[in-house]
Amino acid sequence: MAEKLYKIISKVMNINIEEINDESSPTSISNWTSFNGYVLLDELETNFDVKFSIDEAMDVKNVSDIKRHLQNHGVNFND
Amino acid sequence: MDKVKPLSEYILDSQKIEINDYKNKIKLAILSSFTINGLAESLKVKCSQKQIFGSTYVAGYNQYNQEIFDTKSNLYSFSPDITFLILDTRSIFGNLFHFPYSITKSERKNFVDEKINELLNLIEKFNETTTSKLVITNLGLPHYSPHGIAEMKTSYSFHDAIIDFNKKLKDKVIEMDSVHIFDFFKFVIQHGENNVFNFQNYLFGDIKIALDYIPHLANDLIPYVISFLGLTKKCIVLDLDNTLWGGIVGEDGFDGIRLGPQPPGNAFVEFQKYLKALSQRGIILAINSKNNFDDAIQVIREHPHMILKEDDFACMKINWDDKVSNMQYISEELNIGLDSFVFFDDDPVNREFVKENMPEITTPDLPHDPSQYSEVIQSLHDFSVFQVTNEDTNRRKMYFQQKQRSESQKSSTNLTEFLKTLNLEIDIKKSDSFTIPRISQLTMKTNQFNLTTKRYQEEEIKKFSEDDKMLVGCAQIRDKFGDNGITGAFIVEKTNSDEWFLDTFLLSCRVMGREIEKAILYHIINEARKNNVKRLKAKFIPTTKNKPIEHLLPDSKFSKENDYWVYNIETPFSMPEFLTLRVK
Numbered sequence: 021m022a023e024k025l026y027k028i029i030s031k032v033m034n035i036n037i038e039e040i041n042d043e044s045s046p047t048s049i050s051n052w053t054s055f056n057g058y059v060l061l062d063e064l065e066t067n068f069d070v071k072f073s074i075d076e077a078m079d080v081k082n083v084s085d086i087k088r089h090l091q092n093h094g095v096n097f098n099d
Numbered sequence: 100m101d102k103v104k105p106l107s108e109y110i111l112d113s114q115k116i117e118i119n120d121y122k123n124k125i126k127l128a129i130l131s132s133f134t135i136n137g138l139a140e141s142l143k144v145k146c147s148q149k150q151i152f153g154s155t156y157v158a159g160y161n162q163y164n165q166e167i168f169d170t171k172s173n174l175y176s177f178s179p180d181i182t183f184l185i186l187d188t189r190s191i192f193g194n195l196f197h198f199p200y201s202i203t204k205s206e207r208k209n210f211v212d213e214k215i216n217e218l219l220n221l222i223e224k225f226n227e228t229t230t231s232k233l234v235i236t237n238l239g240l241p242h243y244s245p246h247g248i249a250e251m252k253t254s255y256s257f258h259d260a261i262i263d264f265n266k267k268l269k270d271k272v273i274e275m276d277s278v279h280i281f282d283f284f285k286f287v288i289q290h291g292e293n294n295v296f297n298f299q300n301y302l303f304g305d306i307k308i309a310l311d312y313i314p315h316l317a318n319d320l321i322p323y324v325i326s327f328l329g330l331t332k333k334c335i336v337l338d339l340d341n342t343l344w345g346g347i348v349g350e351d352g353f354d355g356i357r358l359g360p361q362p363p364g365n366a367f368v369e370f371q372k373y374l375k376a377l378s379q380r381g382i383i384l385a386i387n388s389k390n391n392f393d394d395a396i397q398v399i400r401e402h403p404h405m406i407l408k409e410d411d412f413a414c415m416k417i418n419w420d421d422k423v424s425n426m427q428y429i430s431e432e433l434n435i436g437l438d439s440f441v442f443f444d445d446d447p448v449n450r451e452f453v454k455e456n457m458p459e460i461t462t463p464d465l466p467h468d469p470s471q472y473s474e475v476i477q478s479l480h481d482f483s484v485f486q487v488t489n490e491d492t493n494r495r496k497m498y499f500q501q502k503q504r505s506e507s508q509k510s511s512t513n514l515t516e517f518l519k520t521l522n523l524e525i526d527i528k529k530s531d532s533f534t535i536p537r538i539s540q541l542t543m544k545t546n547q548f549n550l551t552t553k554r555y556q557e558e559e560i561k562k563f564s565e566d567d568k569m570l571v572g573c574a575q576i577r578d579k580f581g582d583n584g585i586t587g588a589f590i591v592e593k594t595n596s597d598e599w600f601l602d603t604f605l606l607s608c609r610v611m612g613r614e615i616e617k618a619i620l621y622h623i624i625n626e627a628r629k630n631n632v633k634r635l636k637a638k639f640i641p642t643t644k645n646k647p648i649e650h651l652l653p654d655s656k657f658s659k660e661n662d663y664w665v666y667n668i669e670t671p672f673s674m675p676e677f678l679t680l681r682v683k
Contacts, residue, residue, distance in 0.1 A: 031108070032107045059137070062300075063107055066105065072299075
């Protein structure tokens with residue numbers, strides 16, 4: 021699942037998948053603008069079939085935050 | 100259209116588009132009252148699918164007033180061809196969106212008038228400053244009202260005010276040549292408010308069109324681009340079996356084909372009705388079918404549920420020749436270039452064959468289900484025009500008369516004899532509010548008999564017409580078979596008291612080969628003479644398509660001077676006797 025998540029981030033942010041880790045954030049990825057942040061959440065919702073609450077969306081500061089919220093929606097990252 | 104591709108892919112794809120790969124180019128500006136990131140990228144991708152390079156300018160968030168009122172703004176220095184102004188109900192109505200009933204009914208009315216006036220001021224300033232086309236969205240109607248079901252018992256309600264705003268905007272803009280309305284109200288009806296408007300997107304980033312629907316919006320704005328660049332297609336060439344009716348007439352027989360009020364035959368009736376409506380607004384229909392002529396024509400002439408009749412088709416090639424040869428023949432017979440055709444055939448092999456041999460023709464892939472045929476043509480956007488002219492609505496009739504003319508020509512032995520029998524009449528008309536849209540359309544669409552191929556938008560023709568230093572006119576052609584409408588146009592620049600320059604001289608392909616150009620030239624030379632002009636200067640700008648007009652100038656006694664051709668006004672000019680010329 022982590023790979024699926026990284027693939028989506030890599031596509032939306034237009035960067036190589038190798039450049040992404042759990043600490044990646046708007047500070048380390050220059051394409052991670054606020055607008056691309058919305059696009060990313062939108063794509064995650066579609067691809068993982070989840071719906072983030074406004075609090076969850078506001079809380080996302082880096083990749084591990086995304087993982088945590090996806091896990092709360094039942095997405096399993098321990099495969 | 101492609102329904103699955105998310106916005107992020109448009110954004111990525113847009114970065115791969117290179118300007119040098121495209122012949123057609125357009126500059127698009129986007130102004131908006133809310134966050135509309137992603138629209139520019141989606142427009143670029145949609146343009147590239149039509150072989151157009153779109154360069155874009157996106158104004159800052161909600162900066163549209165400043166950009167328009169500041170004559171030195173980045174918007175104007177970008178000098179766009181088309182500017183999209185995307186507004187939304189929440190921004191326009193402000194606090195009244197939530198509290199429309201905090202004021203009285205007459206205050207609501209005044210509010211709408213005030214907002215319309217603000218917008219008209221903005222439009223006026225825009226039009227003063229730039230020649231760009233302006234496309235404004237009207238307002239979407241939210242299902243929400245604080246009155247709930249009582250909304251319909253409220254006079255001049257919140258919803259009425261929105262509808263009134265849209266109506267007043269349309270009534271004002273309908274008179275403006277360079278301003279158009281994109282019907283966002285209808286866009287929301289088509290896709291549904293619950294889809295187009297996403298509360299989270301809105302609350303997060305003031306994104307008032309959900310990210311997934313931005314590509315849809317871009318898709319629906321493409322018709323303005325097609326129309327602006329004059330890339331509108333002229334003719335749909337149709338197959339018959341499994342395209343206009345279900346089944347194969349040669350095998351299933353007259354009674355066996357599927358065409359009628361019951362499913363599945365009703366899908367074909369529905370499609371034919373759609374085609375008929377297209378033909379009524381000026382799109383030419385033709386047939387290219389592998390069939391026994393007698394079998395097929397019997398269906399066309401006698402089948403009780405055929406909506407399209409013989410006179411709806413400007414040309415019919417029903418035979419066992421290959422589809423490419425037939426296309427070539429149709430193109431020559433109708434005098435229309437291959438790039439103005441859409442080829443519509445259910446058989447993928449035929450489609451592939453035409454695609455490979457005639458890549459200029461648009462050949463869409465067809466779904467197996469005929470109930471989706473109309474949608475395929477609609478989503479091409481290839482028949483978009485800013486305005487439907489009289490010539491458009493009469494075109495079907497005129498092409499049918501043309502078919503009769505060709506028949507008649509076959510029975511005459513020599514061309515002059517034949518032309519004599521036509522009783523050709525040419526009315527020269529000034530440019531005025533009736534003829535300006537058509538003159539512009541002719542400059543945009545005419546390729547073959549066009550001396551300089553200069554393309555002019557309506558507002559440019561209008562400007563020339565108001566200029567004392569220009570002479571703009573057109574020619575309406577009639578003959579014994581009927582009225583061809585306005586099919587010739589010219590623009591003369593009065594360079595100085597001694598010399599005029601022929602900026603534009605063209606004839607629609609429909610009336611070529613009848614020496615009508617001589618009558619129009621005769622008129623221009625006469626006008627020059629009356630004004631004591633000594634020389635009429637002209638230039639032939641060759642293109643890949645305008646060979647038919649190549650000899651006009653030398654044949655009309657113009658002599659070559661460097662890059663130009665010059666006619667000495669004292670040289671007598673005669674016009675064929677079989678033409679009747681009238682100046683209105």
